[in-house]
Amino acid sequence: MKKNTEPACHRHDPFPTLLHSFFHEWLSEQRNASVHTIRSYRDTWRLFLRFVAERKRKKVAEIKFADLTATEVSAFLGHAEHDRKGTIGTRNCRLAAIRSFFHFVAGKEPTAIAQCTQVIAVPIKRGPIPAPCYLEPREVEAILAQPDRSTLEGLRDHALLSFLYNSGARIQEALDLTPEAIRFETPNCVRLYGKGRKERMCPLWPETVLLLKRLLERQPRRPSDRLFVNRYGEPLGASGVRFKLAAYVEAAAKMVPTLRSKTVTPHSFRHATAVHLVSAGVDVTVIRSWLGHVSLDTTNHYAQANLETKRKALERVGAPTRGGKPPSWKRDASVLDWLDSL
Incomplete structure (x- = not known):
């Protein structure tokens, strides 16, 4: 009988083991992540795996590590933002959960570094930062x-x-x-x-x-x-x-x-x-x-x-006076004092 010399990681895809280790060993024990962080990461991976399974026409249990490419991650983020009507902040939180896993995998599976690097390189999306609505x-x-x-x-x-x-x-x-x-x-x-x-x-x-x-x-x-x-x-x-x-x-x-x-x-x-x-x-x-x-x-x-x-800062500067030559910035000590106080 011919001996199977194919590496174990090729015969048995390492993804299920890696994901289990990420949550139970890395997040819970080594990182001592809070239960809220773990639940947030869990929800992201639920959504991501279902999304990839639908695109690949597979069951979630059939997904392999090779299926989780940077292209799939980018598509999932677009889906999370546009189809699911999520905010840019939510999109970036999803990306953080996925990136964290691939950082973990890069240290565990050297042969997967190229794929991990591509996923980690997926950029966060910058959006407008609204002024917080606060109560008087x-x-x-x-x-x-x-x-x-x-x-x-x-x-x-x-x-x-x-x-x-x-x-x-x-x-x-x-x-x-x-x-x-x-x-x-x-x-x-x-x-x-x-x-x-x-x-x-x-x-x-x-x-x-x-x-x-x-x-x-x-x-x-x-x-x-x-x-x-x-x-x-x-x-x-x-x-x-x-x-x-x-x-x-x-x-x-x-x-x-x-x-x-x-x-x-x-x-x-x-x-x-x-x-x-x-x-x-x-x-x-x-x-x-x-x-x-x-x-x-x-x-x-x-x-x-x-x-x-x-408003208080503006009052300290004072309104401009009409007529006359405006004072030099260097000679106007009140304005310089105000700038120093900012």
Whole structure:
């Protein structure tokens, strides 16, 4: 009998093993990725494999590593953006999940480096960066006034929204909050875990701490239990918070009409925190740490969006006077001082 000298990787396609190792060994154990990252990557690969299977007229279980080319990746990204009506940001998140896998494979399968390199080279798509829609202080106050704090549900919603505005936390960071992460003694602060399991400390107003204390008095929780739960004691979900918030915003818009033109989500409170900190003169590097931004460019985006800060800067410059020769920029100390302050 003739011995089969064909390499094992050719007889048995390595893709299923590689994908299993990527999720269970690389993401979970070596990278210690959060459950949210793993689920996001999982959803991307579900969509990608179904897309490739349909194009190749195969079952998903029949897909081989050789089928996952840069051409297929580019086609999938176009499908995700145009056919599925996804945003450019969603498209780039899908690409990040796919790239991460091929970076992993390149280190495991040297013979696949050429294919991996081609996929990794698929560029992200740059799009317009809109100014974040943030809430003015009076709009925040109007929304916070809506929950009926005489009920447990209203007390919980008021405490949650107040916490979001105080801390600038992402919605899932807030929903993951446990009593043991809060320092109820002075100085009041909270420990949050952001993207990539990055830990940061945020100061809390005494008023916010008092609200959290009252919530715990009405609905006691163990130190390691989630703080914000539903009537059955189960952790709140982000979709439920969005639904409740929409009702509060609709009611608040009757008092503050400007809310009618805004799409308010839990993330809007994070935007409001950032812009209001900028307006208060807090240094952007402090705000970056406060919000857990990876890049300072993200924080600077809020500084550019803050119209109140721009208005104050314009007032410091002053309107041009009529007649006479305009002063030299080099001799105009007030303008130079203003530029130095930016």
